[in-house]
Amino acid sequence: MSLVVIGSVAYDAIETPHGKRERTLGGSCTYIALSASYFTTTSIVGVVGDDFAAEDRALLASKKVDLEGLEQVPGKTFFWSGVYSADMNDRQTLQTDLNVFADFQPKLPAAYAKQPYLFLGNIQPTLQRGVQEQMSGARFIGGDTMNLWITHAREELLQTIKNWDFLLINDSEARMLANENNMRKAAAKILDLGPGTLVIKRGEYGAMLFRRDTLFMVPGYLLDDVFDPTGAGDCFAGGFVGYLAQRGFDLRNGNFDIHELHRAVIYGSVMGSFCCEQFGVERFRDLTRKEIDNRFEEFRRFTAF
Amino acid sequence: MSLVVIGSVAYDAIETPHGKRERTLGGSCTYIALSASYFTTTSIVGVVGDDFAAEDRALLASKKVDLEGLEQVPGKTFFWSGVYSADMNDRQTLQTDLNVFADFQPKLPAAYAKQPYLFLGNIQPTLQRGVQEQMSGARFIGGDTMNLWITHAREELLQTIKNWDFLLINDSEARMLANENNMRKAAAKILDLGPGTLVIKRGEYGAMLFRRDTLFMVPGYLLDDVFDPTGAGDCFAGGFVGYLAQRGFDLRNGNFDIHELHRAVIYGSVMGSFCCEQFGVERFRDLTRKEIDNRFEEFRRFTAF
Numbered sequence: 001m002s003l004v005v006i007g008s009v010a011y012d013a014i015e016t017p018h019g020k021r022e023r024t025l026g027g028s029c030t031y032i033a034l035s036a037s038y039f040t041t042t043s044i045v046g047v048v049g050d051d052f053a054a055e056d057r058a059l060l061a062s063k064k065v066d067l068e069g070l071e072q073v074p075g076k077t078f079f080w081s082g083v084y085s086a087d088m089n090d091r092q093t094l095q096t097d098l099n100v101f102a103d104f105q106p107k108l109p110a111a112y113a114k115q116p117y118l119f120l121g122n123i124q125p126t127l128q129r130g131v132q133e134q135m136s137g138a139r140f141i142g143g144d145t146m147n148l149w150i151t152h153a154r155e156e157l158l159q160t161i162k163n164w165d166f167l168l169i170n171d172s173e174a175r176m177l178a179n180e181n182n183m184r185k186a187a188a189k190i191l192d193l194g195p196g197t198l199v200i201k202r203g204e205y206g207a208m209l210f211r212r213d214t215l216f217m218v219p220g221y222l223l224d225d226v227f228d229p230t231g232a233g234d235c236f237a238g239g240f241v242g243y244l245a246q247r248g249f250d251l252r253n254g255n256f257d258i259h260e261l262h263r264a265v266i267y268g269s270v271m272g273s274f275c276c277e278q279f280g281v282e283r284f285r286d287l288t289r290k291e292i293d294n295r296f297e298e299f300r301r302f303t304a305f
Numbered sequence: 306m307s308l309v310v311i312g313s314v315a316y317d318a319i320e321t322p323h324g325k326r327e328r329t330l331g332g333s334c335t336y337i338a339l340s341a342s343y344f345t346t347t348s349i350v351g352v353v354g355d356d357f358a359a360e361d362r363a364l365l366a367s368k369k370v371d372l373e374g375l376e377q378v379p380g381k382t383f384f385w386s387g388v389y390s391a392d393m394n395d396r397q398t399l400q401t402d403l404n405v406f407a408d409f410q411p412k413l414p415a416a417y418a419k420q421p422y423l424f425l426g427n428i429q430p431t432l433q434r435g436v437q438e439q440m441s442g443a444r445f446i447g448g449d450t451m452n453l454w455i456t457h458a459r460e461e462l463l464q465t466i467k468n469w470d471f472l473l474i475n476d477s478e479a480r481m482l483a484n485e486n487n488m489r490k491a492a493a494k495i496l497d498l499g500p501g502t503l504v505i506k507r508g509e510y511g512a513m514l515f516r517r518d519t520l521f522m523v524p525g526y527l528l529d530d531v532f533d534p535t536g537a538g539d540c541f542a543g544g545f546v547g548y549l550a551q552r553g554f555d556l557r558n559g560n561f562d563i564h565e566l567h568r569a570v571i572y573g574s575v576m577g578s579f580c581c582e583q584f585g586v587e588r589f590r591d592l593t594r595k596e597i598d599n600r601f602e603e604f605r606r607f608t609a610f
Contacts, residue, residue, distance in 0.1 A: 087486055181392055184527045205510040206524055215607045217524035219511055222489045262610035302520045303608055305567035 002041045003245040004112045005032045005238075006131050006143075007121020008101055009046040009070065012280060013081035016088060018227045024280035025056045027078060028121035028144070031231035034284045035238025035271040036119075037063035038292055040245035042238075043112050045069035045131070049077040049100045059281070068109045075100040088226055089203070108134050117245040119237060122146045125153050125160040132163065139250045142166030142195060144237060150176050162194035165251050168237050170201045183208070184215075196251070199240060199265060201233050201272075209265050216262045218303065221273035221295070228279045232272040239271030239292075240264045263296075270295045307346045308550040309417045310337045310543075311436050311448075312426020313406055314351040314375065317585060318386035321393060323532045329585035330361045332383060333426040333449070336536035339589045340543025340576040341424075342368035343597055345550040347543075348417050350374035350436070354382040354405045364586070373414045380405040393531055394508070413439045422550040424542060427451045430458050430465040437468065444555045447471035447500060449542060455481050467499035470556050473542050475506045488513070489520075501556070504545060504570060506538050506577075514570050521567045523608065526578035526600070533584045537577040544576030544597075545569045568601075575600045 007029030014021050029046045036042045043066035052072060060067060078101035081094045106127055113134050120128040120143030132141055142164040149157045150173060161167055167190065171183065177193075178186035183200070187210040190198050198210040206220040243264045249256060270292055277283045312334030319326050334351045341347045348371035357377060365372060383406035386399045411432055418439050425433040425448025437446055447469040454462050455478060466472055472495065476488065482498075483491035488505070492515040495503050503515040511525040548569045554561060575597055582588045 182529065182531075184529050202510070205507070208524075208527075215527065216610070217527070217607050218610075219513075219522035219524050222513075222520065222522070224487065224489050226487075259610055266610055300610075302522050305521070305523075305564055305571055305605075 001117060001245050001248055002043060002115040003036050003117040003119065003241060004043050004045065004069075004108070004115045004135070005029055005036065005119045005121060006045045006106050006128070007032060007123060007234075008078050008104075009044070009048050009052075010078040010080055010101070012230060013079075013095075014228055014230050014279060015083040016228045016279075017084065017086055018225070019279070021279050024282075025059065026080065026231060026280055028231075028234045030060070030281060031234035031275065032119055032121060032238040032241075033060065033065045034063055034281055035235040035275070036242030036245070037065055037238075038271075038287070038289050039239070039242030039267070040117070042066065042242070043069055043109075043115065045106045045108060045112065047071045047073060047100050047104045049073065049075040052077050059285070063284070069107065069112055071107060073100050077101075082230075084229070088229055091229075106131050116140065117241060119143055119241045121234070121237075122149075125149050125157040129156075129160040132160075139252055140165050140241070140244060142168060142197070142241075144168050144234075145173065145177075147173060147176055158193060164195045166197040166199060167195040168199040168201070168240065170203070170233060174198075174200050197261065199268070201236055203229075203232075207236065207265050207269055209261055211258075211261075214258055214261075216265060218265055218269055218299065221269055221299070223273060223276055226276045229276050230280060232275045235275035236268035236272035238268075240268035243267040266296055266299050267292070269299065306422060306550050306553055307348060307420040308341050308422040308424065308546060309348050309350065309374075309413075309420045309440070310334055310341065310424045310426060311350045311411050311433070312337060312428060312539075313383050313409075314349070314353050314357075315383035315385055315406070317535060318384075318400075319533055319535050319584060320388040321533050321584075322389065322391055323530070324584070326584050329587075330364065331385065331536060331585055333536075333539045335365070335586060336539035336580065337424055337426060337543040337546075338365065338370045339368055339586055340540040340580070341547030341550070342370055342543075343576075343592070343594050344544070344547030344572070345422070347371065347547070348374055348414075348420065350411045350413060350417065352376045352378060352405050352409045354378065354380040357382050364590070368589070374412065374417055376412060378405050382406075387535075389534070393534055396534075411436050421445065422546060424448055424546045425469075426539070426542075427454075430454050430462040434461075434465040437465075444557055445470050445546070445549060447473060447502070447546075449473050449539075450478065450482075452478060452481055463498060469500045471502035471504060472500040473504040473506070473545065475508070475538060479503075479505050502566065504573070506541055508534075508537075512541065512570050512574055514566055516563075516566075519563055519566075521570060523570055523574055523604065526574055526604070528578060528581055531581045534581050535585060537580045540580035541573035541577035543573075545573035548572040571601055571604050572597070574604065
């Protein structure tokens with residue numbers, strides 16, 4: 001079943017110890033949609049400028065991503081540039097030009113509002129809430145946020161996530177949101193804020209899923225080479241929610257298989273790992289579903305005891 | 306079957322955000338033996354001064370640890386003091402008084418030399434080699450090392466581990482030993498040095514086991530409160546090798562179940578997690594095998610998908 005994704009569509013300049021790219025397709029919405037497209041029909045809501053290249057539109061279209069909600073307006077597309085440290089565990093932002101994204105007001109095409117799955121990429125929480133309120137048939141909605149909103153738009157953020165089925169953030173954001181350093185205690189506090197399912201990404205160390213009665217953990221996939229971690233967290237999100245959409249997962253009817261959520265975390269980890277194998281979105285040009293399923297099985301082998 | 310453990314027996318002064326202890330039983334040999342004692346008969350080789358307290362000897366004896374190889378000589382027992390950072394991911398050594406440990410020359414009682422399992426705690430590599438060469442019926446031998454020997458006694462260390470069945474170190478030591486930042490590549494280089502099995506501890510992030518044909522990974526156990534991480538890595542070692550000794554694991558006959566090694570990593574993780582629940586060795590005063598097996602099953606639940 002169909003998934004709607006809201007977020008940024010951007011151009012990135014990236015430098016890692018393996019090389020650099022001056023201008024490559026990026027943005028949270030792009031990564032989430034490309035990743036989810038391997039599992040389900042995906043529709044995006046975003047904005048680009050008149051510099052958005054036909055070949056980038058074509059890449060998304062080649063994955064059958066519905067672009068009706070991708071608005072194109074005069075001006076330049078969101079631009080970000082950053083450089084990674086030698087071990088790639090840190091990165092420094094060199095430049096952020098919001099450009100047309102500064103005035104982004106998500107417009108949901110009528111057909112999108114009836115879709116059952118929604119992933120709200122990291123944008124201002126009030127804008128996220130505006131979108132979710134338009135979704136009339138949602139079965140499973142949730143999204144991401146970031147330190148900026150946790151610190152500077154905390155009340156709006158709390159109002160927004162209160163009604164989410166799931167929240168998907170990284171470990172430092174979880175600690176900041178809960179104001180608690182111990183991860184188990186932080187997770188308990190976040191579940192009290194509304195989302196019944198909390199997924200915490202830990203970068204190379206894997207991911208965890210928390211519900212009141214459940215804890216699931218998976219180690220990170222060990223790559224021979226990490227070329228570029230940009231977008232890995234968003235690809236995780238795309239794999240997680242894309243898999244659940246494919247399965248028709250319905251948390252709200254109360255009669256679901258908890259292992260489906262666990263498998264969704266594995267698919268998220270798989271997609272995040274593929275993302276790091278090449279620069280930007282390049283790995284998605286030739287990645288196949290068979291490779292994805294093979295890596296899922298690899299996760300089984302290296303965690304079985 | 307019986308396990309022999311070589312290493313330090315010490316007194317520690319420890320400060321963590323949860324409190325402090327001025328003088329508490331510690332040392333790698335102590336932690337490894339206490340942990341392993343839940344799985345198998347354990348014999349230790351170490352040295353203490355004439356200040357070694359009867360109650361500390363009694364704690365080890367209460368776990369049926371064979372103390373024939375614990376030499377007592379005039380002088381003071383090895384003393385270490387350290388303070389942990391607020392998040393307990395770093396610690397600063399305040400004082401290290403080797404005392405009687407400075408002249409430690411491991412003396413293996415005759416009965417020990419016939420035992421099949423040997424864990425060489427972190428001491429000077431040439432001393433480690435001297436012990437392993439006296440073990441006539443070893444089925445599974447290996448041990449630990451540290452940055453000091455990797456840097457300052459590299460050749461002796463390489464000569465020593467060449468004949469080990471397993472090496473058990475932490476991630477930063479693995480990177481230093483292999484001179485390689487990528488963990489998968491570092492592991493491959495270390496396996497080339499001799500040990501057929503490499504276990505890498507990652508602290509709160511869990512552990513990994515590498516063989517030429519195998520990768521196994523487990524996330525760390527999430528504790529509600531980490532009181533004191535001192536000795537957790539040694540307790541991991543005790544659980545790992547203790548479980549294999551209990552099972553009569555025989556790597557050298559080539560006909561073994563790889564999942565036994567995986568389960569040994571889980572038992573190592575379980576023992577490391579219990580160690581952190583109280584100061585020093587205190588958790589081992591009342592810990593039961595039933596609690597250990599329950600936590601092992603908990604690991605199954607939170608990693609199944």
